Amino acid sequence: MCEANIYIDRGSGEELLMEMVDRVIPGEENNIFMESIFGERRVVKARIREMELVHHRIILEEIKEAAEVQTMEIWLEPDTDHGHFHEGEEVSLKLLKGYNMKAEPAAGFKNTKAFVTNGGEKTELHFHEHDGDKNLIMGQETEGLIQVYAVDEERLYAKLIVEIGHHHHHGLQPLGLPLEIVPSSYSHARMGDNYEIQVLKEGKPMAGVEVRATYAGTHNRDYPHHLTTDSEGKARLYLTARGNYLFTVSDEGIISTFTLMKSF
């Protein structure tokens, strides 16, 4: 086989993706790189379904992964794009339901509760409903780090660490959720940071589990990042996008998210 035409099946039959391809290199995170003899290059998220060498055809199957299922998840977003709140400023959050940081208003909430923990004390929060939105208005909190989490359908969890004031790097304990994502060392995250999280199941590190990561405003239909935890349940992501990130882990029907607030 010399050159081949590459076809992709996005779920509705094969379509020609690139002609006269002479290089195909499978990369990380399901990326397949291809280059034609004309110098055209493309990278797609797909798997190779079949190589018809006699007919010079390579058929790819687009990877939609969880997008096909579109399992709904919940996540918390701060009502600020500043990355943190100031002391004396009203702390306001939103609980959203959808997929890949794209809210699906029709998804609906069920048996939803929210809690705030500060220094070991846990207090239930009450939602302010407005046009179908679920808002958490917490008032003026004193300086420090507080953790807020919500639970929906008794199996969907969302967690957010709210920074009030500046630069708090210590004193964070896991909340003890059945499935929980914990930042390894809380610090104000920046673009260009290699950010590390740890997955805990019933409080114990969970090795070899997939953690998906996305960011606000992504054009990707599905999560752009797929990480796997190491033997300590840890995974790292190099932050290259503006805005907040969302990390998500699933296990035995439980879906748990962690929103990473960034100031830029």
Add this chain to the structure above:
Amino acid sequence: MCKNMPPLELAIQFHGHVCPGLLIGVRAAELAQKHLDITQDYDEELIAIVETDSCGVDAIQAILGCTFGKGNLIFNDYGKNVYTIASREKGRAVRIAQRFGATAFRESERFRQLNRKDSLSEEEAAEKENLIGVLFEKIMTMPPDELFAWEDVEFKVPDKAQIHATLQCADCGEGVMETRSHNTEAGILCTPCCQKRGGEAGV
């Protein structure tokens, strides 16, 4: 500012978006800061001579504070990713040149193809976004000596930018810097008015 912005974010905010060219400028500016032990310019302590007018220059302006408006950014239109940064206080200058082919990653060409398109499909927009992410990590984590060649150079530091008197153009009535004005038979003219009267272009 609530929190000091790191250099990378300063550059992105100034430039408006993230692209490989800007990131190369970020790396060059950070290298100059480290090599010369300098911080951001306040009032022409630093001078930058850039040999390109591409995205990377915005990082030089945002991070080093050598700006077009302050007059300590000198542009030589050579079409080269070369930045010479000089410090008056240190009496030193470093010339930083991007190595040929240093960022010729396989993702780069596809990124350029997409960047040239007037409009992108949703799929292409996602592909471009993912390519930026890959290139971002590669460029920002490359060892400096793989990305650049740099050396100390002799540099005659120019005088600080001068503030000149403003004269009034006899034709349009607008103000014009004295050194850019034209003393003609019709009086003091700015360049556009001088050209309208058939005068020579330029100053």
